[in-house]
Amino acid sequence: MSSETHSWQDLCKARRRVQAESIPKDWLIDLPPTDLRDVRDVPRACGLLSPRELEITETTDTDLLLLNLRTAVWSSVEVTTAFYKRAIVAQQLTNCLTEIFVDRALARAKEVDDYLKATGRPIGALHGLPISLKDQFPIKGLETIMGYAGWIGRYADSDCVLVEILYEQGAVPFVRTNVPQTLVWGETSNHVFGRTTNPYNRYMTPGGSSGGEGALVAIHGSPLGVGTDIGGSVRIPASFCGLYGLRPSYERLPYAKAVNVAPGQESISSVLGPLSPSLAGVRVFTQAVLATRPWRRDPLAVRKPWAWDEYALAEHGAGGRMCFAVMWDNGMVKPHPPVRRAMEIVKTALEAAGHTVIDWENHRHLEFYEVTERIFAADDAQDYLAACALSGEPLIQTMSPDTDAHEYALDEPFARTIVASAGTSLWQLHARKRDLRKSHLDHWEATVARTGTGRPVDAIISPVAPYTACPHGCNSDAFYTTLTNTLDYTTSCFPVTYADAELDMAEPPHEFFNHEDEAVYKLYDPQLFHGLPVxxxxxxxxxxxxGVIAMTEVVDKALKTM
Incomplete structure (x- = not known):
């Protein structure tokens, strides 16, 4: 079907039929009631997966999964089948998938198994491991739709560089996952595939724009997923879905031949990063990709192999007594009580492990906010409008559901009020960003006077968002994450605890920073958010x-020890 002879609605309906037909009929389950919010137990209870398949898919330690694959304890075919079944269950529960190609993935898994049997050696560091990919990473012969009706029918004539590397390292790409139209939302919905929901609570968003990945990995439908992040699009879904994730610096990992919105926008670059139920998955993925020397395939990739001395924290006192700083709020939006409690938990755990924790002093955040939002608005949405014009579909203006939308007392995000007074050229914005980055670096270096270690602060602990996963249409703020994209600071995310209605009581009103801060405050309801990961x-x-991965391991160990 072409957009020239059919409406965009027809195109989307036809594509959804194709997706439904790609699901093996004997993998369909009896669906739970639509008002069942927490669906994480459904894969275990539905009867589709055997006990062995449940054991495989509930093995969250990536190192153990890979060990069992390369020693033939489990074959890649059975591991891929197990995760594929669970991914299809996840799709029926949360609508997290786009591309489903079962036969092709199982043929790849058999190829991997045959190689191990014939040679006695694994193909690479990711031997046999099924990996899910956000719908931005082309795989030869498959569509890459990226949430646009006008992109239906765009088949890739080659693999992107990341997929080439995954094949070289023995991985089995097996599904691709849903994104929001335009990718610029912290939620996940588009006209083609619809809305993705959070398996912890389907009334809530899994975040975005890598929300399909977040939902899939959270329900153990994939052992390792790959998303992208330009303003928090790996970290927000990971945080909302109880996962680990990594936002690497610009060009550390290869983005070549991946598709994107506003592809010429390099003022604040999009980066790719892993989402995983274990921190080991983040480390393994990053090591495996860097081991292939990606700078020989992607001309923008930084020529920097995995540095073992940095992982050993050579620049951070070898991981002995370190100093962490906590950003209790960013001066734009104050976090909800569960997020505040999570920071207190991390502070206590780090101090119990012998580290020093100080308060982070914010530095010129309003200026960073203004520059960032003006950069993102520099083309006045022309790229998004052009992509929508291919089919005639409307540009999505809100992520609120059409029916039963949650009430949110915010007419306009603070970011839009910042952008409304435009008039600065892009080059001027670049100059301001460069000056702000230098100023922030100097500010960080000056913390040496407060740490007691003889070094500046080793890392900053901060919210990912001012809330846990929130109702659809209510994720309005992303500055906690966007700040580090503008600064190009490597950033990880990690789960800490769960919101608890008894522990996280509503607090009295504070002096609001702005109208969005007030709206976020009013959004909080201890019962509504109870049980969600923080x-x-x-x-x-x-x-x-x-170093960031290693320091996150230090924090994770301290939390688990406590």
């Missing part, structure tokens, strides 16, 4: 992926 982020320096 994640935080660890902010390191530019191109410090190894």
């Amino acid at each position: 994640g935080l982020q660890l902010i390191g320096r530019t191109l410090e992926e190894e």
Whole structure:
């Protein structure tokens, strides 16, 4: 079907039929009631997966999964089948998938198994591991629709560089996952595939724009997913869905031949990063990609192999007594009580492990906010409008559901009020961003006077968002994450706890920073948010992926020890 002879609605309906027909009929389950909010137990209870398949898919330690694959304890075919079944269950519960190609993925898994049997050696560091991909990473012969009706029928004539690397390292790409139209939302919905929901609570968003990945990995429908992040699009879904994630610095990991919106926008670059139920998955993925020397395939990729001395925290006192700073709020929007409690938990755990924790002093955040939002609005949405014009579909203006939308007392996000007074040229914005980055670096270096370690602050602990996963249409703020995209600071995210209605009582009103801060405050309801995962982020320096992963391991160990 072409957009020249059919309406965009027809195109979307036809594509959804194709997707439905790609699901093996014996993998369909009896669906739970639509008002069942927490669906994480459905894969175990539905009867589709055997006990062995449940054991495989509930093995969250990526190192153990890979060990069992390369020693033939489990074959790639059975591991891929198990995760595929669970992914299809996840699709029926949360609508998280776009591309489903079962036969092709199982043929790849058999190829991997045959190689191990014939040679006695694994193909690579990701041997046999099924990996899900956000709908931005072309796979030869498959469509890459990226949430646009006008992109239906765009088949890739080659793999993107990341997919080439995954094949080289023995992985089995097996599904692609849903995104929002335009990718610029912290939620996940589009006219083609519809809305993705959070398996912890389907009334809530899994975040965005890698929300399909977040929902899928959270329900153990994939052992490792790959998303992208230009303003928090890996970290927000990971945090909302109880996962680990990594936002690497610009060009550390290869983005070549991936598709994107506003592809010429390089003022604040989009980066790719992993989402995983274990921190080991983040490390394994990053090591595996860097081991292939991606700068020989992507001309923008930084020529920097995995640095073992950095992973050993050579620049951070070898991981001995470190100093972390907590950003209790960013001066734009104050976090909800569960997020505040999570930061207190991390502070207590780190101090119990012998580290120092100080308060982070915010530095010129309003200026960063203004520059960032003006950069993102520099083309006045012309790229998005042009993509929508291919089919005639409307540009989505809200992520609120058409029916039973949650009430949210926000008419206009604070970001839009900032952009409304435009008039600065893009080059001037670049100059301001450069000056702000230098100023922030100097501010960070000056913390050496407060740490007691002889070094500046080793890392910053911060909210990922001012709330946990929130109702659809209510995720209006992303500055906690966008700040580090503008600064190009390597940033991880990690789960800490769960919102608890008894522990996280509503607080009296504070002096509001702005109208959005007030709206976010009014959104909080202890019962509404009860049981949702609470994640935080660890902010390191530019191109410090190894150190950030290692420091996150320190924090994670301290939390689990406590």
